[in-house]
Amino acid sequence: MTAVIEVEDATFSFGDVPAVENVSLTVEEGDFVGIVGPNGSGKSTLIKLMLGLLEPDQGRVLLYGVPASRFQDGSRLGYVSQYASRVDRRIPVTVREVVEMGRFARAGIFPLRDEDHDAVEEAMQQVRIADLADRKLTHLSGGQRQRVFVARALASKADLLFLDEPAIGVDVESRERFYGLLRELNEQGITIVLIEHDIGVVTSYANLVACINRQLYCHTSPEDFLAGDFLEQAYGTDQEMLRHEHHLDHHHE
Amino acid sequence: MISTAVSLAVPGLVDAVSDAACEGGRLFGTDMLCYAFMQRAFLVGLFIGLVGPLIGTFLVHREMALIGDSLSHTAFAGVAIGLFFAAVTGWTGSPLLVATVVTVIAALLIQYLAEQAGEYGDVAMAIILTGAFALGTVLISISGGISVSIASYLFGNIVTVTEQSVTLLGGLTALVLVVLALTHKQLLFVTFDEEAARVARFNVSLYNRMLVVLTALVVVAALQILGVILVAGMLVIPVAAGAKVASSFRTSLVLAVAAGEISVVVGLVLSYQYNLATGGTIILVAVAVYSLGTMWGSLTNGRPIL
Numbered sequence: 001m002t003a004v005i006e007v008e009d010a011t012f013s014f015g016d017v018p019a020v021e022n023v024s025l026t027v028e029e030g031d032f033v034g035i036v037g038p039n040g041s042g043k044s045t046l047i048k049l050m051l052g053l054l055e056p057d058q059g060r061v062l063l064y065g066v067p068a069s070r071f072q073d074g075s076r077l078g079y080v081s082q083y084a085s086r087v088d089r090r091i092p093v094t095v096r097e098v099v100e101m102g103r104f105a106r107a108g109i110f111p112l113r114d115e116d117h118d119a120v121e122e123a124m125q126q127v128r129i130a131d132l133a134d135r136k137l138t139h140l141s142g143g144q145r146q147r148v149f150v151a152r153a154l155a156s157k158a159d160l161l162f163l164d165e166p167a168i169g170v171d172v173e174s175r176e177r178f179y180g181l182l183r184e185l186n187e188q189g190i191t192i193v194l195i196e197h198d199i200g201v202v203t204s205y206a207n208l209v210a211c212i213n214r215q216l217y218c219h220t221s222p223e224d225f226l227a228g229d230f231l232e233q234a235y236g237t238d239q240e241m242l243r244h245e246h247h248l249d250h251h252h253e
Numbered sequence: 254m255i256s257t258a259v260s261l262a263v264p265g266l267v268d269a270v271s272d273a274a275c276e277g278g279r280l281f282g283t284d285m286l287c288y289a290f291m292q293r294a295f296l297v298g299l300f301i302g303l304v305g306p307l308i309g310t311f312l313v314h315r316e317m318a319l320i321g322d323s324l325s326h327t328a329f330a331g332v333a334i335g336l337f338f339a340a341v342t343g344w345t346g347s348p349l350l351v352a353t354v355v356t357v358i359a360a361l362l363i364q365y366l367a368e369q370a371g372e373y374g375d376v377a378m379a380i381i382l383t384g385a386f387a388l389g390t391v392l393i394s395i396s397g398g399i400s401v402s403i404a405s406y407l408f409g410n411i412v413t414v415t416e417q418s419v420t421l422l423g424g425l426t427a428l429v430l431v432v433l434a435l436t437h438k439q440l441l442f443v444t445f446d447e448e449a450a451r452v453a454r455f456n457v458s459l460y461n462r463m464l465v466v467l468t469a470l471v472v473v474a475a476l477q478i479l480g481v482i483l484v485a486g487m488l489v490i491p492v493a494a495g496a497k498v499a500s501s502f503r504t505s506l507v508l509a510v511a512a513g514e515i516s517v518v519v520g521l522v523l524s525y526q527y528n529l530a531t532g533g534t535i536i537l538v539a540v541a542v543y544s545l546g547t548m549w550g551s552l553t554n555g556r557p558i559l
Contacts (some may be wrong), residue, residue: 053452058372074453077452092505093445097441101441101446113440136501149449
């Protein structure tokens with residue numbers, strides 16, 4: 001197994017406020033990592049460090065063995081942000097136009113070529129949105145939009161997919177199908193890093209759970225995670241609410 | 254100088270085009286295109302109707318619509334500096350040349366401030382807008398008060414469009430078109446999803462800087478026809494009109510340009526026929542086109558026409 005992401009003792013602060021403290025963890029090729037933690041626990045900051053959008057104040061973060069902020073092959077990285085499912089901007093783009101963006105880094109200043117268009121169509125089929133290709137993004141449901149952003153990552157042939165709470169505002173049924181899709185992609189060899197507040201989802205889909213509340217409290221298998229008392233350690237008084245959600249979700253399954 | 258070279262090299266072509274425009278106008282029962290100043294106004298107007306909405310599309314969807322307003326006031330300061338410089342040194346170049354330089358610098362300054370603050374803060378924008386305009390008025394008072402030529406920059410005046418400025422503005426338009434042709438994909442990505450563009454390793458701040466510099470060039474190109482106060486309208490109104498009825502980003506660009514060109518042509522014709530303020534007429538036509546687009550949008554429940 002090769003390490004895709006190596007976080008070594010990374011610390012990052014916004015001004016005086018520490019967001020991530022002394023976190024070390026490794027993500028290997030083919031992993032499906034679920035990052036859990038309460039609001040404001042540094043989950044998004046950790047993902048931004050991994051993506052190289054932020055640089056650690058201390059320690060280091062490597063992407064494919066290179067310091068993340070200096071990693072240049074953007075087409076290998078897919079990113080579905082927290083806001084993906086609820087883009088409310090009125091920019092009139094179609095589904096196909098969004099997925100095409102996944103090819104822009106390769107195309108540079110030149111027009112898209114046949115192979116680019118093929119990759120776009122293939123990616124849309126893979127996430128089953130080919131029938132929506134000419135629809136405007138603003139006319140889609142939250143669940144359909146997520147698929148569009150995943151298709152954009154697939155079109156760029158990303159082998160590492162980051163998702164930051166992609167399911168906010170999406171109905172339960174679409175969520176289940178969406179996570180099923182992520183599992184499918186993971187089985188095809190795509191490494192997935194998912195931030196998810198819903199512990200039920202993480203324990204049923206991920207093969208590794210990382211719980212963070214500024215510091216890393218666990219980096220372990222879902223089974224050990226459920227058996228351990230990491231929640232108590234990481235969440236302190238917030239745990240009641242999270243346990244509750246966890247039970248609720250198993251109820252849905 | 255370039256225009257002299259061109260007209261020396263192809264005098265026949267320029268005359269032929271000018272004659273054709275005159276005859277073409279007569280077919281529609283008007284001789285306005287037989288006047289050189291109207292030909293120049295139409296030419297510059299068509300340039301603006303093209304690049305204004307194109308650049309405006311990226312600005313509007315980034316919620317940077319008002320940057321056009323800030324930059325046009327800065328361009329006014331640039332014109333004032335140019336006229337002041339000309340009065341002091343006897344320099345005979347176009348004040349628009351100075352305005353171009355000043356506006357590009359201001360655009361980069363705004364971008365720098367926005368990057369420091371992490372947003373396009375309206376305070377920074379307001380300071381630059383009013384500060385530049387204040388500088389303009391002070392310089393004008395030093396160099397002899399408001400003259401006809403100053404008023405024409407404020408409110409737009411097609412009669413003052415010289416051959417020299419047609420060449421300058423044609424050059425700026427061509428430059429903007431070339432840069433857009435090469436980078437519209439990147440600009441779309443950055444406009445649509447800045448964070449994902451960073452992840453894809455696009456140089457986001459480079460594209461942001463490029464966009465504001467292109468905006469500065471378009472603003473200067475539009476200054477003589479529309480005037481300082483109305484320039485921003487050509488960056489915003491046709492775009493808003495097109496977005497109402499477009500089925501995709503590509504068609505929104507086409508529709509925005511169509512709305513821009515219709516506004517310019519109809520506005521110029523009306524202002525000539527009825528002796529109306531040109532800039533104001535163009536913008537009012539644009540507003541009318543926007544209203545039609547909005548009505549169409551609500552009648553068809555947002556279903557696109559193109």
